[in-house]
Amino acid sequence: MNILITGGAGFVCSHLADTLFDKKHDLILLDNLLTGNKKNVEHLLNHKNVKFIKHDVQDHIEISEEIDFIFHFASAASPIAYQENPVNTLKAGSIGTINTLGLAKVKNADYLLASTSEIYGDPEISPQSEDYWGNVNPNGERSMYDEAKRFAEAATATYSRTYNLQTKIVRIFNTYGPRMQLNDGRVVTNFIVQALNGKDITIYGDGSQTRSFSYVQDTVNGIVALMESEHNEVFNIGNPIEITINELASKIIELTNSNSKLINKDLPQDDPKQRKPDISKAKTLLNWEPKVRLEDGLTKTIDWVSSQL
Ligand SMILES: NC(=O)c1ccc[n+]([C@@H]2O[C@H](COP(=O)([O-])OP(=O)(O)OC[C@H]3O[C@@H](n4cnc5c(N)ncnc54)[C@H](O)[C@@H]3O)[C@@H](O)[C@H]2O)c1
Numbered sequence: 364m365n366i367l368i369t370g371g372a373g374f375v376c377s378h379l380a381d382t383l384f385d386k387k388h389d390l391i392l393l394d395n396l397l398t399g400n401k402k403n404v405e406h407l408l409n410h411k412n413v414k415f416i417k418h419d420v421q422d423h424i425e426i427s428e429e430i431d432f433i434f435h436f437a438s439a440a441s442p443i444a445y446q447e448n449p450v451n452t453l454k455a456g457s458i459g460t461i462n463t464l465g466l467a468k469v470k471n472a473d474y475l476l477a478s479t480s481e482i483y484g485d486p487e488i489s490p491q492s493e494d495y496w497g498n499v500n501p502n503g504e505r506s507m508y509d510e511a512k513r514f515a516e517a518a519t520a521t522y523s524r525t526y527n528l529q530t531k532i533v534r535i536f537n538t539y540g541p542r543m544q545l546n547d548g549r550v551v552t553n554f555i556v557q558a559l560n561g562k563d564i565t566i567y568g569d570g571s572q573t574r575s576f577s578y579v580q581d582t583v584n585g586i587v588a589l590m591e592s593e594h595n596e597v598f599n600i601g602n603p604i605e606i607t608i609n610e611l612a613s614k615i616i617e618l619t620n621s622n623s624k625l626i627n628k629d630l631p632q633d634d635p636k637q638r639k640p641d642i643s644k645a646k647t648l649l650n651w652e653p654k655v656r657l658e659d660g661l662t663k664t665i666d667w668v669s670s671q672l
Contacts, residue, residue, distance in 0.1 A: 365429050367391045369420050369463055370436035370477070372399035374542045375535070378583045379434065380404055384413065386587075391426065394437065395419040397451060398444045403542050420459030421451070430470040432590065435463040435515075436477040438508070442631070443548035445508040456511025457518075464522040464530075473529040475590055476519045480536040480601065481509040485635040492641035493534070493597045504632045516597070529595050533586050536601025536640045540579030540660060541667035551576065551661070554612055555668045558621035568630035570609035575639050577602035578660030581653035588649040601640035602653040618661055 366383055370376050371392025376399075380390055389412040392404055396417060407413045418424065420437045438455040439445040445452040460476065467474040483491045484499030491497075499509050516532055523530040539551040557564045577600070585600035606614075612625055645651050 364431040365389045365391070366432045366434065367393060367426065367430050367466075367472075368434045368436060369393045369459070370399065370438065371415070372396060372401050372403050373436065373440070374399070374403070374540075374544070375477075375538060375579060375582065376434070376436050377403035377542050378540070378579045379436075379586060380407055380413070382583050382587055384410070390414070391416060391428065391430070393418050393420070393424070397448060398439050398544065398547065419451075420462055421454035422462075424462050424466050426466065426470075430466070430472045432473045432475070433463055433467050434475050434477070435460060438477070438511070441544075441547040441549045442505065446504065449507040453507040453511050456508070456515045460515040460518045464518060464528070467528055468522065468526050473531075474519065475531045475533065475586070476515055478512050478516050478532050478534045478597070479509070480534055480599070480638055480640065481505065482513050482516065482534065483638070484509060486637065489637050490603060490639040490641040491599070493599055493644055523595065531589050531595055532597040533589055534597060534599045534640075535582060536577060536599065536638060537574050538577045538579050538582040538601070540664055543664070545668065545671060550574065550608065550611065551664060552668060554615045555619065555665050556672070558615050558619040558623045559665070559669060559672060561622055563626045564612045564616070564623045566608055566612060566625050566627050567634065568608075569627060570612065570625070571607055572634070572636050573605045573607050573639065574611070575602050575605050576611075576657060576660070577653055578655035578663075581655050585645055585649065585651045588645070588651040592649055594648055598645050598649065599640040599642055600645060600651075601642065603640055603642055604657065605637075605639050606657065614657070615661060615665070618658065619665055
């Protein structure tokens with residue numbers, strides 16, 4: 364297939380591109396390099412079936428090639444990155460989604476939207492299944508991201524119903540692994556960098572809040588399973604094993620053999636207390652579940668971060 368990936372030079376999409384390349388698809392990677400890096404996909408770019416286009420999805424997208432499938436992943440994704448680029452984030456999720464859906468309509472392409480567990484906000488139930496509508500602050504400090512993603516879901520569903528497009532939505536939960544940016548404040552890289560440098564490990568709040576972390580290849584395998592399935596629906600993709608932030612910090616200190624101490628800082632606004640995906644739908648319908656143990660994924664990530672420092 365000819366596949367367009369927006370956000371193609373980013374962390375998750377660079378791994379997605381590797382997997383789709385191995386499956387012999389032709390790829391167009393479109394990215395404005397706001398938070399991504401061409402280095403993430405450099406190894407693919409000398410192949411004639413992979414093309415890179417520097418472009419912002421908020422601007423009209425013109426592509427001459429036939430396109431069979433579009434992945435719309437372009438968006439700043441970490442709280443620091445989207446709060447530093449609030450309007451671009453809002454537009455990537457809203458105008459960018461309309462632009463890429465319009466392209467899918469013109470090219471008669473199938474479509475997969477990257478949504479997020481953040482559309483559940485600070486959830487009142489745990490784990491979160493796809494039929495939970497969420498508890499989101501519509502104008503809070505994260506709203507440029509989570510409300511734009513909620514709009515993106517609405518736009519995808521509307522185009523699908525109105526124009527009979529084949530669309531899929533993946534709600535990705537916390538994903539980590541090599542090629543994450545080191546300075547965008549995501550907890551796994553923050554802790555690893557601090558531990559490797561022997562600095563204090565910063566815990567926001569008392570550290571009892573929980574997260575569940577999915578290794579990037581597991582997440583990508585789930586996304587590809589959805590792409591290859593006949594299901595044009597919403598799926599949670601993530602790892603349901605929950606861990607407190609304090610436990611994560613201790614694990615990273617152990618794996619890096621670090622002397623770092625834990626220090627506590629105030630919890631940011633709208634930081635959810637708990638996030639845990641219910642993945643029974645993906646397990647049943649996509650025959651997918653995460654396979655990589657946290658210790659193994661963290662070890663690979665620590666090796667990669669060390670190579671970057
Ligand atoms: N990593 C996670 O844990 C996670 C969790 C939930 C959802 N997601 C979603 O997955 C997608 C990828 O996230 P990631 O973690 O790889 O982040 P990332 O920042 O590494 O990747 C995003 C990519 O999109 C590009 N981009 C941003 N705004 C753009 C714009 N306006 N036009 C064109 N390109 C633009 C960036 O340059 C970057 O290469 C995002 O849509 C994000 O919301 C990720």
